[in-house]
Amino acid sequence: xxxxxxxxxxxxxxxxxxxxxxxxxxxxxxxxxxxxxxxxxxxxxxxxxxxxxxxxxxxxxxxxxxxxxxxxxxxxxxxxxxxxxxxxxxxxxxxxxxxxxxxxxxxxxxxxxxxxxxxxxxxxxxxxxxxxxxxxxxxxxxxxxxxxxxxxxxxxxxxxxxxxxxxxxxxxxxxxxxxxxxxxxxxxxxxxxxxxxxxxxxxxxxxxxxxxxxxxxxxxx
Amino acid sequence: xxxxxxxxxxxxxxxxxxxxxxxxxxxxxxxxxxxxxxxxxxxxxxxxxxxxxxxxxxxxxxxxxxxxxxxxxxxxxxxxxxxxxxxxxxxxxxxxxxxxxxxxxxxxxxxxxxxxxxxxxxxxxxxxxxxxxxxxxxxxxxxxxxxxxxxxxxxxxxxxxxxxxxxxxxxxxxxxxxxxxxxxxxxxxxxxxxxxxxxxxxxxxxxxxxxxxxxxxxxxx
DNA sequence: GTTATGAATTATGAATACAAAATACAAATC
DNA sequence: GATTTGTATTTTGTATTCATAATTCATAAC
Numbered sequence: 001x002x003x004x005x006x007x008x009x010x011x012x013x014x015x016x017x018x019x020x021x022x023x024x025x026x027x028x029x030x031x032x033x034x035x036x037x038x039x040x041x042x043x044x045x046x047x048x049x050x051x052x053x054x055x056x057x058x059x060x061x062x063x064x065x066x067x068x069x070x071x072x073x074x075x076x077x078x079x080x081x082x083x084x085x086x087x088x089x090x091x092x093x094x095x096x097x098x099x100x101x102x103x104x105x106x107x108x109x110x111x112x113x114x115x116x117x118x119x120x121x122x123x124x125x126x127x128x129x130x131x132x133x134x135x136x137x138x139x140x141x142x143x144x145x146x147x148x149x150x151x152x153x154x155x156x157x158x159x160x161x162x163x164x165x166x167x168x169x170x171x172x173x174x175x176x177x178x179x180x181x182x183x184x185x186x187x188x189x190x191x192x193x194x195x196x197x198x199x200x201x202x203x204x205x206x207x208x209x210x211x212x213x214x215x216x217x218x219x220x221x
Numbered sequence: 222x223x224x225x226x227x228x229x230x231x232x233x234x235x236x237x238x239x240x241x242x243x244x245x246x247x248x249x250x251x252x253x254x255x256x257x258x259x260x261x262x263x264x265x266x267x268x269x270x271x272x273x274x275x276x277x278x279x280x281x282x283x284x285x286x287x288x289x290x291x292x293x294x295x296x297x298x299x300x301x302x303x304x305x306x307x308x309x310x311x312x313x314x315x316x317x318x319x320x321x322x323x324x325x326x327x328x329x330x331x332x333x334x335x336x337x338x339x340x341x342x343x344x345x346x347x348x349x350x351x352x353x354x355x356x357x358x359x360x361x362x363x364x365x366x367x368x369x370x371x372x373x374x375x376x377x378x379x380x381x382x383x384x385x386x387x388x389x390x391x392x393x394x395x396x397x398x399x400x401x402x403x404x405x406x407x408x409x410x411x412x413x414x415x416x417x418x419x420x421x422x423x424x425x426x427x428x429x430x431x432x433x434x435x436x437x438x439x440x441x442x
Numbered sequence: 443g444t445t446a447t448g449a450a451t452t453a454t455g456a457a458t459a460c461a462a463a464a465t466a467c468a469a470a471t472c
Numbered sequence: 473g474a475t476t477t478g479t480a481t482t483t484t485g486t487a488t489t490c491a492t493a494a495t496t497c498a499t500a501a502c
Binding site: 234235236269270271272273291292293294 | 484485486487488492493494495
Binding site: 010011012013015016051054055056058059061062063070071083086087089090092093094096097101150151152153156 | 231232233234236237272275276277279280282283284291304307308310311313314315317318322371372373374377
């Protein structure tokens with residue numbers, strides 16, 4: 001008897017594929033904020049008709065990544081200071097909740113894995129490799145989110161962080177701030193290990209507030 | 222010199238209109254959870270072609286109100302107990318944040334207006350008019366949300382509460398629970414007037430947790 | 443009688459066609 | 473020369489058409 005099970009072949013609808021690709025392009029900054037997105041152009045680029053592209057655009061608009069203006073097309077959503085001021089406190093509240101829930105549900109194995117990621121992140125910090133640092137940072141946050149065992153929460157967090165992600169690449173942290181962020185991460189990990197949910201919530205909220213300040217400083221200079 | 226300014230006439234795209242109407246129908250329970258939504262049928266009902274309808278469906282799917290399954294159509298999203306368990310803590314966290322922000326920004330005029338709505342709500346409670354009570358309840362929550370001065374937060378709250386709103390009509394509160402909810406509202410209003418943000422956050426979080434219990438009790442009986 | 447197979451029907455996915463609005467541009471007026 | 477007005481072009485919104493996958497139903501095999 002075979003253990004192998006034939007994987008169900010599934011062709012994704014074009015609008016899904018398109019939404020994913022465009023989302024990636026926007027979030028990663030390949031499409032600049034404010035940039036006009038002409039349907040005809042994108043259709044030619046992706047080799048599809050306008051119908052699935054327009055469907056994908058409706059999705060991205062609902063996610064807040066794109067702005068649709070009736071009869072005059074579509075543009076990549078701009079990221080204003082006000083947007084950041086609004087988004088970060090929300091992310092703080094959601095992270096705090098994730099932390100609380102994670103304290104309740106996280107396994108020792110997951111904690112070990114986070115510790116490992118954290119150690120690697122510190123190495124990247126010491127090497128001054130900001131990009132790698134960010135990547136590991138995100139993985140840690142993602143693991144905490146998973147440990148919260150609340151997919152709805154995870155999805156909302158992902159959606160919000162996608163929107164503000166573009167701001168990160170503008171933010172070139174000062175050495176002092178970077179140092180502080182690493183310290184905060186140390187404390188967060190400790191507190192998570194102690195499963196001290198109340199304190200973790202406070203720490204995560206503060207961490208996000210500091211992050212906002214970092215981004216804002218970078219933007220206003 | 223005339224003060225009057227000609228209001229810009231604007232015809233909304235069909236997909237917007239459709240999304241709004243369908244959203245309303247789902248949230249108000251006119252379309253039952255799990256109900257299959259055949260494109261052809263809806264097109265005839267609304268007198269539109271499939272293109273704008275499909276665009277509207279993509280929006281509703283992104284909002285989590287509808288479930289799209291490739292090649293086999295669209296159905297109203299079901300609301301499971303797990304969904305409620307996931308959504309309510311998030312709503313609690315967001316409400317708590319709204320409360321904190323509202324304490325900072327709310328004006329005395331807004332507080333007066335909330336007091337007025339609250340008084341009317343208590344009258345409805347005493348009359349046993351659950352539907353009217355809910356309506357006023359929602360208006361109060363909406364006003365707190367507005368006072369938070371964070372449109373992104375307001376939008377997320379609205380979206381989430383839309384998803385779980387259907388559960389409310391299933392929930393026929395027990396007299397004891399209803400009494401408790403009214404008491405909680407009294408305390409919330411007091412605390413908001415005192416602009417005690419920390420305490421308000423705690424109260425709102427608890428209030429939502431109790432609401433979840435109410436809904437769950439109603440569902441499991 | 444039950445299950446399996448295949449044709450017919452129906453529904454969805456995607457492309458094209460048509461309509462209407464917005465934009466670009468040229469000509470005319472001051 | 474600047475501004476306005478009318479026309480052509482382009483772009484977006486919607487309907488229709490075609491392609492393909494799913495479902496239904498009738499038939500055949502066991």
